[in-house]
Amino acid sequence: MPLEVPENPIGGERLGECGLVLPSNAQKLPDSITAQSWLIADMGSGAVLAAYDPHGRQRPASVIKVLLAMVVAKELAADATVTANADDIAQECTCVGLRNGAEYTVEQLLQALVMASGNDVAHALARRLGGLPSAIRKMNALAMELGALDTRAVTPSGLDAPGTSTSAYDVALIFRAAMKYPDFAKAVVTQRIDFPAASGVGTVPVINDNKLLGTYEGALGGKSGFTDDAQHTFVGAAERDGRQLVVVLLRGQQQPVRLIDQAAKLLDYGFELPTGEPVGRLVDGAPQTKKKTVEPRPTPTSAAVGEVAESKDTRNTAMSTAFGTVGGPITAVAGLGVVLAFLMYLRNRRAKAARAARAAAQQSN
Structure with missing residues (x-):
């Protein structure tokens, strides 16, 4: 079933708009932005600076691995171990290359998950979290806790499946929360690690697939993804003059310019926007549902001062309450x-x- 749409847009009324959401004094947008949903936000304050269809629901592809990585960083010790099995190796790749029966640390797998987007690694970590159904429940519970109400994970890796959903707003919210975990923040900015070879002999290099690293000044890391249904997706962050911004692009194309270059243009645009007029805010948790309360009712009386108030037979009142109209x-x-x-x-x-x-x-x- 489709996810329920909140009565009020999470993050502010303007974020419920389906087109461009810009401050009144915003400069012209950069050309060649192909994403059907995007957002720029301040990582520190949570202020949303600009967006396009921020709550439009799209497929996430591998950016959902940020949510899985956060569950892993939250629940598993870095030195805990995971033994790979045949089901992990049989996953539809992109794969890092696990060896059946080989033992890996959670730290190694978390790095490979974030850096090289290994679907085999995502499956192995999901098993370590109690099995795929358990891992999916934990991912969705964490999304709900954060206030990412457009998000539903169906696979731990982001492979297409019926019901999978997220939004540019949610991806920014999740990435901002994930960066508070040191293990995740370290993994997304790491450019290369040596990983045990699938042959069982020696190691092979795992290279970070985030092209902003090393090409965009102040890049703090990020995650890209692609599936047939999701098309190209990306989330990343950068720092300039003490400000940290996160940018999200969903359902983008690689033409006329690469999606990573579109992300760089939006980051530049965000750093030039004034800070005093946000169009919304990344929430710090799911909005709490207000509980209905019963107003206290005073005892009815029409007696004047010095008179005895006429009282009802409490037994009749109790009987009426107990039996009601039926x-x-x-x-x-x-x-x-x-x-x-x-x-x-x-x-x-x-x-x-x-x-x-x-x-x-x-x-x-």
């Missing part, structure tokens, strides 16, 4: 039954008395 007719029927039973009892007694009188008269004759 119980009234039932009670009436039950009462009628009692009366009829009593009349039958009297009739039987009279019949017995008459029979006894006739018997006595026959004996006397």
Whole structure:
């Protein structure tokens, strides 16, 4: 079933708009932005600076691995171990190259997950979290806790599946929260690690696939993705003059310019925007549903000072409360039954008395 749409847009009323959401004094947007949904936000304050269809629901592809990585960083120790199996290796790749029966640390797998987007690694970590259904439940529970109400993970890796959903707003929200975990923040900015080779002999290099690293000044890391349904997706962050911005692009194309270059243009645009007029805000948690409360009712009275107030029979009030509008007719029927039973009892007694009188008269004759 489709995810429920909140009555009020999460992050502010303007974020419910389906087109461009810009401050009043914004400069012209850069050309060649192909993403059907995008957002720029301040990582520190959570202020949303500009967006396009921020709550438009799209497929996430591998950017959903940020959510999985956060669950892993939250629940598993870095030195805990995971033994790869045949199911991990059989995943639809992109794959890092695990070896059946080989043992890996959570730190190694988390780095490979974030840096090289290994679907085999995502499957192995999901098993370590209690199995795929358990891992998916944990991912979705964490998304709900954060306030990412457009997001539903169906696979741990972001491979297309019915019901998979996210939004540019949610991806920014999730990435901002994930960057607070040191293990994740370290993995997304790492450019290369040596990983155990699938052959069992030596190591192979794992290279970070985020092209902003090393090409965009102040890049803090990010995650890209692609599937047939999602098309190209990206989330990344950068720092300039003490400000850290996150940018998200969903359902983008690589033409006329690469999506990573579109992300760089939007980051430049965001750093030039004034800080005093945000169009919304990344929330710090899911909005709490207000519980309905019953107003206290004063005891009714029409008595003047010095008079005794007329009171109701509390037994009748209790009876009315207990039985309500449905119980009234039932009670009436039950009462009628009692009366009829009593009349039958009297009739039987009279019949017995008459029979006894006739018997006595026959004996006397």
